[in-house]
Amino acid sequence: MIDKKEMKRRGRPRAFDRDVALDQAQALFHAHGYDGVGVAALADAMGVNAPSLYSAFGSKAALFDEVLGRYSDRATLADGLSVPGVDRAEALTGMLRAAAILYATDPTAAGCMVLEGARGADADAAQCARARKATSVAAIANWLRPTHPEQADVVADYTAALMSGMSADARAGAPVERLTAVADMGGLAIAAMLGRN
Amino acid sequence: MIDKKEMKRRGRPRAFDRDVALDQAQALFHAHGYDGVGVAALADAMGVNAPSLYSAFGSKAALFDEVLGRYSDRATLADGLSVPGVDRAEALTGMLRAAAILYATDPTAAGCMVLEGARGADADAAQCARARKATSVAAIANWLRPTHPEQADVVADYTAALMSGMSADARAGAPVERLTAVADMGGLAIAAMLGRN
């Protein structure tokens, strides 16, 4: 009984698909950033009137947070890290390479929405994005700690910083090759820091 | 006859110091970003009315560009690179360290104004900042090319990307030690890439 479609609630039924609307919102946020898109454009792209948007999502910042949540949950960047017994340095370098390709492939969704959102001018939205970024950085550090307790935090911070810079380059229109080259070079520091365990 | 104070121009004299006004504008832009500060706040901080601001600087974007120009010209980050015959890897790592300290020292001017401006939502302002960023990256690449023609471009891109990520962390309130640790680790990749020449 979790499905809201099954349990017919009273009152007028919603005329739009919440997930589809979130997809449209995600596309707009990713293309133009939180500060670069207004609620009017969002509502228009979502095929919804402003009052319905606010009734369904609460506020622009809340909508952004929900979009970020889906974006994080669906991200496959860190999948390579979950392989048991994988070499830490190799896996992290692979993630950097995957990020480079992901960031630069789709020009309408360049860069990382979380890392870019963390730099916005809006305080609320930036705080949401920074919290999610911190969670991801902590996850990487925890993933490193068993094998490299001493270097875990620095390597995690470093990886996030490099990805943030790569995201900025991708949004500026840098070609994939430049980003992958940077990612590979970034892997050198990770290998040097972690050794070949 | 370059000094405008000496050659008394006709008409009512300007009631404010252009350089002082630019300093105030720089402080506001650096503290809140281009998108985070409006012309009303700028004019107020500069001690000037809006029409005077537009008469003296043209537009908000033009004012930002002029501020960025002063900011770049006064930057001392790349000073260590101009020492003749300095070790390339050592000098670049030193620049990363200097950036880490510079970015995190003053909480009211965290991060790099150029790198942050390159990510703004305003297209004009972002283009200005990206052009200046590209100039700096090209300067680093040209500085590397004589000794490391093959690695010059990648190392320059990498250095800028890491600095961009460090700038974001600084704006999020990361302490200096975390930034310097990331900078030092970033130097490992530079050393590995350039060797010990």
Next chain:
DNA sequence: GGATTTTTATAGTGATCGATAAAAAAGAAA
């Protein structure tokens, strides 16, 4: 068929955005 509940659409809220029109004010040039 009513009563209730929820979402819809219309229209508009005050605030702020970047930028300006118009005229008074302050100086130099004649």
Next chain:
DNA sequence: TTTCTTTTTTATCGATCACTATAAAAATCC
């Protein structure tokens, strides 16, 4: 003093910002 030039001030401009009051529409419950 008169004329001319430039900057000052005051009072906006229309557009957009995030957001909402109000009421009609569409469903279920009784």
